[in-house]
Amino acid sequence: MTFQDQARAAKVSATLLRRLDRAAKDEALRVMADRLRSATGEVLEANRADLDRGRAAGMAEGLQDRLALSEERVESMAAGLESLAGLADPVGEVVRGWTTPQGVRIEQVRVPIGVIGIIYEARPNVTADAAGICLKSGNASLLRGSSSALESNRAVIGALRAGLADAGLPVDAVNLVEGGHDITDEMMHARGLVDLLIPRGGAGLINAVVTGSSVPVIETGTGNCHLVVDADADLAMAEKIILNAKTQRPSVCNALETVLVHSEIAAEAVPRLVGALTGAGVRVHGDERSKALDDRVVPAGEHEYEAEYLSLDLAMRVVDDLDAAIAHIRQFGSGHSETIVTDSLAAARTFQDSVDAAAVLVNCSSRFVDGSEFGFGAEIGISTQKTHARGPMGLAEMTSTTYRLNGSGQTRLG
Amino acid sequence: MTFQDQARAAKVSATLLRRLDRAAKDEALRVMADRLRSATGEVLEANRADLDRGRAAGMAEGLQDRLALSEERVESMAAGLESLAGLADPVGEVVRGWTTPQGVRIEQVRVPIGVIGIIYEARPNVTADAAGICLKSGNASLLRGSSSALESNRAVIGALRAGLADAGLPVDAVNLVEGGHDITDEMMHARGLVDLLIPRGGAGLINAVVTGSSVPVIETGTGNCHLVVDADADLAMAEKIILNAKTQRPSVCNALETVLVHSEIAAEAVPRLVGALTGAGVRVHGDERSKALDDRVVPAGEHEYEAEYLSLDLAMRVVDDLDAAIAHIRQFGSGHSETIVTDSLAAARTFQDSVDAAAVLVNCSSRFVDGSEFGFGAEIGISTQKTHARGPMGLAEMTSTTYRLNGSGQTRLG
Numbered sequence: 034m035t036f037q038d039q040a041r042a043a044k045v046s047a048t049l050l051r052r053l054d055r056a057a058k059d060e061a062l063r064v065m066a067d068r069l070r071s072a073t074g075e076v077l078e079a080n081r082a083d084l085d086r087g088r089a090a091g092m093a094e095g096l097q098d099r100l101a102l103s104e105e106r107v108e109s110m111a112a113g114l115e116s117l118a119g120l121a122d123p124v125g126e127v128v129r130g131w132t133t134p135q136g137v138r139i140e141q142v143r144v145p146i147g148v149i150g151i152i153y154e155a156r157p158n159v160t161a162d163a164a165g166i167c168l169k170s171g172n173a174s175l176l177r178g179s180s181s182a183l184e185s186n187r188a189v190i191g192a193l194r195a196g197l198a199d200a201g202l203p204v205d206a207v208n209l210v211e212g213g214h215d216i217t218d219e220m221m222h223a224r225g226l227v228d229l230l231i232p233r234g235g236a237g238l239i240n241a242v243v244t245g246s247s248v249p250v251i252e253t254g255t256g257n258c259h260l261v262v263d264a265d266a267d268l269a270m271a272e273k274i275i276l277n278a279k280t281q282r283p284s285v286c287n288a289l290e291t292v293l294v295h296s297e298i299a300a301e302a303v304p305r306l307v308g309a310l311t312g313a314g315v316r317v318h319g320d321e322r323s324k325a326l327d328d329r330v331v332p333a334g335e336h337e338y339e340a341e342y343l344s345l346d347l348a349m350r351v352v353d354d355l356d357a358a359i360a361h362i363r364q365f366g367s368g369h370s371e372t373i374v375t376d377s378l379a380a381a382r383t384f385q386d387s388v389d390a391a392a393v394l395v396n397c398s399s400r401f402v403d404g405s406e407f408g409f410g411a412e413i414g415i416s417t418q419k420t421h422a423r424g425p426m427g428l429a430e431m432t433s434t435t436y437r438l439n440g441s442g443q444t445r446l447g
Numbered sequence: 448m449t450f451q452d453q454a455r456a457a458k459v460s461a462t463l464l465r466r467l468d469r470a471a472k473d474e475a476l477r478v479m480a481d482r483l484r485s486a487t488g489e490v491l492e493a494n495r496a497d498l499d500r501g502r503a504a505g506m507a508e509g510l511q512d513r514l515a516l517s518e519e520r521v522e523s524m525a526a527g528l529e530s531l532a533g534l535a536d537p538v539g540e541v542v543r544g545w546t547t548p549q550g551v552r553i554e555q556v557r558v559p560i561g562v563i564g565i566i567y568e569a570r571p572n573v574t575a576d577a578a579g580i581c582l583k584s585g586n587a588s589l590l591r592g593s594s595s596a597l598e599s600n601r602a603v604i605g606a607l608r609a610g611l612a613d614a615g616l617p618v619d620a621v622n623l624v625e626g627g628h629d630i631t632d633e634m635m636h637a638r639g640l641v642d643l644l645i646p647r648g649g650a651g652l653i654n655a656v657v658t659g660s661s662v663p664v665i666e667t668g669t670g671n672c673h674l675v676v677d678a679d680a681d682l683a684m685a686e687k688i689i690l691n692a693k694t695q696r697p698s699v700c701n702a703l704e705t706v707l708v709h710s711e712i713a714a715e716a717v718p719r720l721v722g723a724l725t726g727a728g729v730r731v732h733g734d735e736r737s738k739a740l741d742d743r744v745v746p747a748g749e750h751e752y753e754a755e756y757l758s759l760d761l762a763m764r765v766v767d768d769l770d771a772a773i774a775h776i777r778q779f780g781s782g783h784s785e786t787i788v789t790d791s792l793a794a795a796r797t798f799q800d801s802v803d804a805a806a807v808l809v810n811c812s813s814r815f816v817d818g819s820e821f822g823f824g825a826e827i828g829i830s831t832q833k834t835h836a837r838g839p840m841g842l843a844e845m846t847s848t849t850y851r852l853n854g855s856g857q858t859r860l861g
Contacts, residue, residue, distance in 0.1 A: 048777065048801075048803075051800075051801075051803065052800050052801060131822070133815070133820065133821075133822065137811050137815055139821065141838075144803070146833050146834070147803065147833065224657075224658070228833050228834075229833070229834055243638075243661065244638070244661040245661075247657065247658040247659075249663075249664075249832060249833075249834045250663075251834070267856070270856040273856060273858055274856065274858055276858075277858035277859055278858075281858075281859055363462065381853075385851050386465075386466050387462075387465075387466060389462075389465065389558070389561065389849075390849065391849060391850065392849065392850040392851075392852060393849055393850075393851055393852075394851075394852040394853075394854070395851075395852070395853045395854065396853070396854045396855055396856055396857075397551050397852055397853070397854025397855075397856070397857040397858070398854075398857065398858045398859050400858070400859035401547070401551055401852060401854075401857070401859055402850070402852070406547065406859065407547075407553065407850075408545070408547065418663060419560050419561065419642050419643070419663075419847035420560070420642075420643055420663045420665070420834070420835040420847065421834040421835040423847050423848055423849065423850075424555075424848075424849070424850045425850075433833035433834065433837050434837055434838075435803075435804065435805060435806065435807055435837065435838070436805065436806040436807075436816070436821075436837075436838045436839075437799050437806075437807055437808075437809075438806060438807075438808040438809070438811055438815060438816070439795075439808075439809045439810070439811070440808070440809065440810045440811025440812075440815075441810055441811075442681070442684040442687060442688065442810055442811070443810075443811040443812065443815070444687055444688055444690075444691030444692075444695075444811070444812045444814070445691055445695055445812050445814035445815055445820065
């Protein structure tokens, strides 16, 4: 089957999906979960084949870890599908509504987008997550996983499609897209067949899709996240938030990468924070001013302010004032999550009004910027672009809207 | 000044615009309106130069009409800016908000997008409209008008920028982008400088921007709009709505292009509707079945179902049933506005649940699908894409959102 045939079949299934009520979708998700559980043996066998192939080709250990499945991981994928069944249906939600002077009733209602393509890297658990989120929001999915996870993805998608068939839904609602780089290129130019593309993975993948696609794309985020220690900061609070945001899970996009310290509080703050950070195993890369205040600081070059370390490394800079901190964030920030720690109401307001990012935080950890912490129940990624969706994307962000106009013969007068 | 310099200046001004309160923006709009009124003489002189150049180059009369300004048109541009000052500010609107179990308060708030590029064809009145809508929503604008309107646009933008200066705002909030096709190409690839591009004009322009741009684009619409006369239709109502939707203003995207008649009612409906339409000067291009019912019908080829006539022409087809009508719309519709006339609640519901378009109407005219009829007070176009905004776009659609998190030291636990 060519990609075009596959996409056309997905589009046909999407016309059926958009009319399903919640009960039908939830039942399908539960049957898919059952089928995935029953297929645990095949999935793990396929995963071993991927891992063997990867090791033979010299795959890095970190990638092997991300690729590796276990009984627990398959169970967690199945449980994820079941938990989607417990969430409210975004389709049909009336966003707003009003009646015109002539008596035409207008409602703006959430509807499925149609066919969503997801291009992602090694983790096979994304396969079940993405398929489930798309199905729950009434969308057909074209899942373009990494070639290194091909056997695993085939086994997972085989189980999910068997579940769809058991539930009486079209199997083409969920599709694995196989083939070389030319197929990714076809996906990016399948206007009229693919309604939206979401790349999930490293900056290279995301950039290639965002710049190369003529299908609308949602850019999911690299996170170069900053925290400003204001002159009026409670340093105990700053220390606690910085440690949490940097060390709780350093490899994710909402982890902290740079601390900007207001010069008025630097003499006290820098040694205290550097001490706490180095004590927690964090290497602090600082500018001249912070290094002068604590010699555990290693020198930072300007390129380090651009780095998304995703490791136990942190950049530190002493800035003259709040405006300088905001200017630094404007220059180096990736528009993900930016934080200030301050007791000053004026500083908090200036910061939240001035900084242009998906999330702007006062006195709490950037680790909260996440679909599960937001209570969305499911997350397809965190958007760092400004159109369609910005910040954590749950089920509602996987919908479009339509205007329904209901009249009784009205015509336009002027 | 190169385009890059101009875009950078716009971006700097956008950081100031995002912090303006409503009063400052409204005052600027009023001063800009005054300056435009005072410049009426210069604007009309520049417009005459454009028209002379156009006539010398053999510009079509229709284009000349769209290019031509008059005292009344300039006054209406100025009044448009003043009416924007009377609209609520979309920036700062809290879309939703909640408190997490740990007590972090989360608000999703509307913020400006940043720098918006608008690429449009001959009408110079779009220049003032677009500049005003962008300013009111806190965005800087890069306005890429047609070369045929260059002198007019220079004069209009000169007046608007003088108004910005008088009001103490950065003049780079509103910019005319001049130069050849290579500049349009630069706009389409100015990632990091231009946040959003909106093409307004014919299908060729829109398609070129949508497929060629790596900056996010909102596709504004070509409208191949259908109306279904259901078996249970009130024919008097159908006739009235069809005449309004086809003839009130045939050249716009929400005008009706195709009527699909349910076979059960065709013998009565076709002659009645064809009679009314031909009586109103409309040429009806029909399939064999409708032609057999009324010989005033001229034969339609399949390509005619794809046509956006934008004239006093209409395609007509007799369909077996509602499903066939929906299938026709799925095949030929442009996703703009689709209507059913019916007294059947079941048919109305099936139609609104099945048809995938920006607006789906029951028993009223597609001419209502318009920002002013929706009560938006201003409209930048009608989106026919499914992401970001769909349907008429007012001030709210010219914003992004940000999440503001306010805590008191909370850190993430798990």
